[in-house]
Amino acid sequence: MNNKDIADRLYISEKTVKNHVSNIFKKLDLNDRVQAAIFAYKNNIKKL
Numbered sequence: 001m002n003n004k005d006i007a008d009r010l011y012i013s014e015k016t017v018k019n020h021v022s023n024i025f026k027k028l029d030l031n032d033r034v035q036a037a038i039f040a041y042k043n044n045i046k047k048l
Contacts, residue, residue, distance in 0.1 A: 003017045
């Protein structure tokens with residue numbers, strides 16, 4: 001999902017979503033959503 005879709009679903013601003021996504025990337029040492037998807041696949045992380 002893109003930031004706008006996530007924000008709409010969670011009733012928060014796009015800026016808040018961007019900040020959360022950026023913080024997750026920093027903590028996991030990732031650069032983008034493609035790397036996040038690969039990380040999730042390698043670590044058997046399932047969609048909720």
